[in-house]
Amino acid sequence: MGDAKRRRAEIERLKSLSPQDAAAWRQEQEDERYLRAGIDPKATITDPSAVIAMARRLHDKFEQAKAEQNVDAAVHYLYQKIDATLHSLREIPVACGKGCSHCCIISVTVSAPEAFYVGKLVAAMGAEAIAKVRAAHDVTRQFDLSERDQHPHDCPMLRNNACTIYEHRPKACRQAASTDALACARSHRELTNEQIPSPAAYIGSRTAYAMALYAALSQSGLPDTAYEFNAALVRVLDTPDGEARWLAGEDIFAGVPREPPTPRVYAERIDFIRRQAFAE
Numbered sequence: 001m002g003d004a005k006r007r008r009a010e011i012e013r014l015k016s017l018s019p020q021d022a023a024a025w026r027q028e029q030e031d032e033r034y035l036r037a038g039i040d041p042k043a044t045i046t047d048p049s050a051v052i053a054m055a056r057r058l059h060d061k062f063e064q065a066k067a068e069q070n071v072d073a074a075v076h077y078l079y080q081k082i083d084a085t086l087h088s089l090r091e092i093p094v095a096c097g098k099g100c101s102h103c104c105i106i107s108v109t110v111s112a113p114e115a116f117y118v119g120k121l122v123a124a125m126g127a128e129a130i131a132k133v134r135a136a137h138d139v140t141r142q143f144d145l146s147e148r149d150q151h152p153h154d155c156p157m158l159r160n161n162a163c164t165i166y167e168h169r170p171k172a173c174r175q176a177a178s179t180d181a182l183a184c185a186r187s188h189r190e191l192t193n194e195q196i197p198s199p200a201a202y203i204g205s206r207t208a209y210a211m212a213l214y215a216a217l218s219q220s221g222l223p224d225t226a227y228e229f230n231a232a233l234v235r236v237l238d239t240p241d242g243e244a245r246w247l248a249g250e251d252i253f254a255g256v257p258r259e260p261p262t263p264r265v266y267a268e269r270i271d272f273i274r275r276q277a278f279a280e
């Protein structure tokens, strides 16, 4: 079909929409305009519109995931927008780069959709990758999330100081950034537990996407929390139909270590985003 024919077909399709579907379509177009280059973390300080737009778009994706019993499109969308934001921050100097893996030995937490997404990748990678996840979990399961960083252990996705799932790495890894690799080495390997310096824009980006993600999950009636990576992966690998069951409302991650409850100030901001996004 040529471009002109395709445009005409699209116009006819839009004309046939119900008023409700037409309003949803206009909202989607407007939200996508806000998110063309991902969320701009500097702009969110005074204007939460992009975070609100992201929450709405992710909510749509989670509703689609429920219908399809598959979270992949939602996770792809989240990572694509985060990558667009990171691209816009590329002039800000950071010390992170290929071969630096100091932060790949401490705790990582992931949302449930990300656990399913990576779990499927691990299953597809085969027996060796699955065994590596189980072996890592056997070590890290001894520690609470709060004490895990004092017991460094290689992430099971790490090989030769590089991430084997780099293009698909979790949100937490994607948005990690340090301006001082030596501080990372001291803190994570020598256990000095010092603060890792990170550019304000990266910190703002982490907060913005977390708020949008949690607002969307909660609006979809799904748990708005994050789980210890290794334990969550093992739970996914060990739970037949886990993804469909979780999307249907079953808490298949019961007992998996999860982040402590969101501090009140963030919970209030997430609730604000949710009310704005869904006009409650």
Ligand code: SF4
Pocket (backbone or CB within 6 Å): 103, 104, 105, 108, 155, 156, 157, 158, 162, 163, 164, 165, 166, 169, 170, 173
């Ligand atoms: S998933 Fe990849 S980037 Fe994240 S901690 Fe593991 S090895 Fe590092």
